[in-house]
Amino acid sequence: MRRKVVSLILAATMLTTILTGCGSKASTTATDNTNETATSSEASATPKASGELDTSEEVNLTMYVISDRPAGQDVVDENINKILKEKLNCTLTINWIPWSDYPNKYPLLFSSGEAFDMAYTGSWLNFTSLAQKGAFMNLDELWPAYAPKNFAAQSEAAQQQATVDGHYYCVPTMLATYSAYGPVYRTDLLDGTNWDGKMENFEDLEKYLDLIKEKHPEMEPLDIYSAGSELDDNYLWSLGYMSSKGANNDFLFFNPEEANPKLFTFYECKDTTPFLDMMARWNEKGFYPKSALSDTDATKTQNGKSAVRVHNLDTFAGYSTTHREFAYSYANFVKHVRHFPYTQDAMVISNTSQNPERALAVWDLITSDREMFDAFMYGVEGTTYTLNEEGQYLITDPDQYAGSAMWSARTNELNRDAVGTPELFGEMKQEFEKAIAADDTAEKYASFVIDTSNIETEYAACQSVHQQYWWPLELGYTDAKTGLAEYQKQMEAAGLEKVRTELQGQLDAYVAALQ
Template structure:
């Protein structure tokens, strides 16, 4: 009996070991196969039917099945391809996006942007490098249409990983306010930081249950959401990497970086914020807020927020349609300052490094950007349902417009884009007035490679979340002490080392340009 049991135990262990070995080799095997799949030549011609998986940011539109169903009919005919899109919702895309790469999930095309991990993933090898030959062969129209500077701007360490959008954008941020409240309480017109502060304080004082300003902080974003306007634009600085509090002044040709927290301007801004916070300008629990700020504004719970002009202009158009009782308007708080032109990587599409259908993916991108029918369909939905085309360059939202919107189809913005007839004229005017103030800095395409200092960068990110966010949202009483703590903690986290590293890279970058 004992003998038999022992034998049984032995064979069981043996079986387990075998299983273990198989599993381990299986893992290794897949990996090798995948690497082999990197070879773009494996794509083959259009004779083979292919399904491309596409990763986009934003909520899945209600009418996705209908629109993409139609898209697939067209694509099947044109390049024998179908597309399946996966959507990473706005609420947690910052967490899911990098994990998609880390887990090496199976997808071919992915939305990317300078604000959506482009440099990060490019440096880590998440994207397939796109050579000029590949583009010429498989995305010839895009290669023609997009100016050379746009391609150059998308290069990371001299290599291209993205097909950028083809569109001129100015990305300065403005604030969206409720003009009806300004009128109701006879406030001074909001034009600059001081009048804006009056507005943000007056709203909660007069309207019960309405916050003057709303934001969704601490979802990984490490700045006060007014910092773009009041710190960067106001002082004409540029922060190089939003995960590190180092900036250079746009006027400084030598590109010398400094710690933004260790400046009198930042200290002054802290007092400004504290004043707003103490006067109920925003909820005391703002760092735990889980709501979408724009929805809160539409619901009348929040009276202003900061975003780039393009976004708030659409907000205004939407508000005029859905909530006409609120007279929403955007205001440039820094009208006299430099404006920064978006570099091409503001939106774009990249190909996953392990995609087995890189060629087909490029063909698809080429169609998305340059085929009128496909571009219209993917950008605006189905004609007469989601939009009404007007001429060649304008459209009106259709009855179901709300069912096909809200995700990053801007990845293939191109010259075929139409303008919404309801797009506020004020936004076009503002954009036009900005054009002669656009400032081009030699460093605008500089990309910081943090390989040598990643330990420090990780710690700095934690320090910003832990010390800077509460300080900026006025949750810490003693500002001087709070600022001193923040700077001390940053130094302990190794900011000096990062600064030295960044300066070295900048100097080399500038030297190479001249």
């Protein structure tokens, strides 16, 4: 009898261990939500703002950023707190979410009920969807009242982009970035050949890759790894089309040159076949490995294994400053350059914040005051960074220190380039500004943001099909004809038509509002 009872308890214990395994995913989200329900009604209403900041009480603010915490961050924090204590009677704790954890940890930040004040966000972290699901505080009154300098300095487009369903939910960056995309390529590799140095379109790129293949057979000429190829987007952009979601890895495009643009996908586009033919040829020529999609090495162009990576202007600047031994150059292939949405990098106030007024005041100070900005972004001058005559910064010891990961604090006025930033970088930016001023074909769509909340199921299914069938196809791994037919079949089954109908409606509404 005794034996039986003991074994029963043991069995129960085992069974529950099995079930624990099964239930664990939900457990993290479930624990703390009860106390959040209480605050919800108050949070969904617009917080009232008097405009008068009361700094009599000392508070500690918490901020979340995504990156790995630098080893020597303590010195930087101490310095920030010294200034903040004096100016706004508060201190700031910066919490770092490591790169390895962010996909799981970041959404849970807002469901855990933890009280914190500020967090980094961006369109790549699903800012819009999180805002619609009530993760952030409504800033309609707080932002202009407690961060007046910041609010006044924001462009109209940025303010519009910070709006979700008619309310402000984030404070966007004030650093302009551009939709320019194209090859970051090494010029030193072809010294001593008869290369003409021309790099304006995909034919030039192919010529360049041919020469690299010939002269440096040990290299993988074109940098492609497991994150997929970005040539498909770049190819369509070079023809003047735009992606519906405004970023890479999209499956619905439109032509901004048309008065009432219609969304289309790859198998409906006449330019897809020439593109796939080109990629099949490139694959045949061995410009990239036949198993690139399983290669996790993301640093092939930096470490000299590849000669070209198709990416953005900032990547070009980054490579040039960190690897000055290589001569990188850059070309933009996008036909109509526009500003990226300023919500590319943004700051949000959490629904659980106890001191949103003070948090915004701190943000106002960081984004308008030179001393505070430098202390926040780069640390302590002489210890963590140094400046040259042109005001460019250099991190003294990259193993110990790094710039802040709160990229949304950067502004056009205050941001510094790193020492070694190529002149081409600044020149190109000016060129883009000029081009945008002259041609607003794409710029007028800069604030168009798709809302997938009504089609989440279909959208997720389409994304998954796109990755499974299009990624190998666009690299020429699968046969163009049969591959495209299979892709079409799967996309239709995943519900592309429903996605298209919904997004076309949003695009039409946007176009109507423009006029």
